[in-house]
Every structure is written in C-alpha cells, then in structure tokens.
Amino acid sequence: MSEPQSDADPQVTPYADFGGEEFFTSLVAAFYRRVATDDILRPMYPDADLAAAERRLRLFLMQYWGGPTTYDDERGHPRLRMRHMDFAIDGAARDRWLTLMRDAMAEQVLTEGQENRLWMYFVSAAFAMQNIPDDPAGQPLPTVG
Numbered sequence: 001m002s003e004p005q006s007d008a009d010p011q012v013t014p015y016a017d018f019g020g021e022e023f024f025t026s027l028v029a030a031f032y033r034r035v036a037t038d039d040i041l042r043p044m045y046p047d048a049d050l051a052a053a054e055r056r057l058r059l060f061l062m063q064y065w066g067g068p069t070t071y072d073d074e075r076g077h078p079r080l081r082m083r084h085m086d087f088a089i090d091g092a093a094r095d096r097w098l099t100l101m102r103d104a105m106a107e108q109v110l111t112e113g114q115e116n117r118l119w120m121y122f123v124s125a126a127f128a129m130q131n132i133p134d135d136p137a138g139q140p141l142p143t144v145g
C-alpha cells in the first residue's frame with residue numbers, strides 16, 4: 001500500500017519549493033525596501049547602503065532552507081544571535097522586524113502551507129534575536145549590597 005500523499009515532497013528542498021533564488025530575492029528586496037524608511041530599524045544599520053545587508057539576509061535564508069551555501073562560504077557559520085549582539089534589539093525592534101517581513105511576505109505568491117512554514121520560522125528567529133528584555137521599565141536588575 002502506498003503512503004498517503006503529502007504536499008511536502010521529501011525530495012524537494014523548501015528552498016526549491018518556495019521558488020528558489022527568485023523567491024528569496026523578491027522577498028528580501030521587499031523587506032529592505034521597507035527597512036530603508038523605517039524609523040526604528042533604519043538607524044540600526046551601520047552602512048549608508050543597505051545592499052550588502054540585503055544580500056547577506058538573502059544568502060542566509062537561501063542556505064537555511066536548503067539552497068546554495070554561499071552564505072557560509074563568504075561569512076562562515078551564521079552564529080546569528082552573536083552577530084546581532086552589537087544591536088540593541090528590544091521588543092519594539094523585534095515586532096517591527098516581523099511586521100516588515102510580514103508585509104514583504106504578503107507581496108509574494110505563497111500557498112497557505114508555505115506561508116505558515118515561513119512565518120513560524122521568522123517569529124521564532126526574531127524572538128531568539130531579541131537581546132533586551134521586554135520588561136517595560138527596561139532597567140537592569142539592581143545589584144545587591
């Protein structure tokens with residue numbers, strides 16, 4: 001008896017399933033178009049030109065989802081949380097990042113399954129990147145003594 005059909009073919013990488021390089025190029029371009037004018041995120045980017053940052057995110061996502069490993073070849077192991085430590089990422093920055101990515105996703109052609117898969121990943125990755133706690137007071141813990 002054959003296995004029930006699943007829409008996730010194990011032979012096909014998510015990278016290919018989403019639409020390969022063309023898809024990730026379009027998604028990340030739509031995201032950075034928004035970053036360029038964003039009052040919270042834009043000031044966090046050190047470079048005047050966002051093109052290099054756009055390329056790094058594109059290559060990272062392509063690699064993460066099973067595509068070419070150009071990111072690793074150029075940048076080494078991602079260690080993303082560590083690479084974000086230079087930037088003060090609080091809940092507002094995290095939520096803005098997700099909002100802009102959500103809007104960028106809405107411009108793409110995705111099935112509901114693809115959209116859910118991608119979105120679950122972005123939410124958990126963005127929460128993992130937060131490095132300033134949500135505590136509304138935002139104060140460090142008092143020291144004893």
Ligand code: HEM
Binds near residue numbers: 041045047052080087
């Ligand atoms: C939570 C909010 C986030 C903020 C505020 C943020 C901000 C930044 C900033 C300012 C940079 C430096 C730009 C540059 O590459 O020159 C950066 C780099 C990067 N970010 Fe984020 N980021 C966030 C979340 C994420 C998430 C969720 C991912 C992945 C899904 C991601 C992937 C990357 C990558 C791949 C780089 C380049 C790392 C490198 O090779 O140096 N970021 N991010």
